[in-house]
Amino acid sequence: MLRPSDQAQATEAPLLSMPGRLLPTVREKYLLAALSVLGLAAFLAPALPAAGWHIPHFVDTRAWLGVPNAGDVLSNLAFLAMGVWGTERLRGGNDAPVGASWFFVGLILTCVGSGFYHLDPDMPQRLVADRLGMAVAFAGFLGIAASERISVRAGEAVLVLMMVAGLLAGWVARENLTPWVVVQYGGMALAVGLALTRPRPGAIGVPLGGVIVFYVLAKLFELGDVTIFEATGHLVSGHTLKHLAAALAAWPVIRALRPTGFGLSRH
Secondary structure: OOOOHHHHHHHHHHHHHHHHHOOHHHHHHHHHHHHEEEEEEEEOOOOOOOOHHOOOOOOHHHHHHHHOOOOHHHHOHHHHHHHHHHHHOOOOOOOOOOOEEEEEEHHHHHHHHHHHHHHHHOOOOHHHHHHHHHHHHHHHHHHHHHHOOOOOHHHHHHHHHHHHHHHHHHHHHEEOHHHHHHHHHHEEEEEEEEHHOOOOOOOOOOOOOHHHHHHHHHHHHHHHHHHHHHHHOOOOOHHOOOOOOOOOOOOOHHHOOOOOOOOOOOO
């Protein structure tokens, strides 16, 4: 049994240690350095003028039930399904990882924005709507990744920073693609680095590697748009499969959410 003096020391010890917790940890310092590099790259790298890049030609232009480019348009409903499912899953718990709600909201916005763009992809201004939804989802995912591997406060900071950077980059991409390229590919490189880092105590165990695998698969489908369309006898295009694979990237996050609730350490 503790003596009164021992009890006082035990009570005071956490209080004395609290100021130290305001200082950045080693992992947070590395994260800050990586974000600084991405920021410098976005500002200092040579501009990629949007006018110099042709509008992508999507091979499957078939209409169905009056919907033009039906495969690429309707496949975006997969984002809606995963976004709604994830949002409903969040209601089953008492807490949620940083960025999870924004990740699922971003998926729903991606369904709207990408569907709007693919209705008439020859209008480059529609790309803005497509990219803004993606920016929200991507910021949410990086917030999850940082909170799982670094700390909750790191996740909160990354969520805000990447949300602002992604939305600005998506808007600026009308004239300069460089910031968007940095956000998309630099952000994914950051996610890979976080996935290779050991989860912090109190993390819920979101398998970041699974999300990344689906993302890479989606990119491969995108690059093989015509090849896949020909290989499947014009059944489905690579870009349509890209949407489905990208939407399935939400599955590892949804699976990690325990409906009975879970707690997160704040640091």
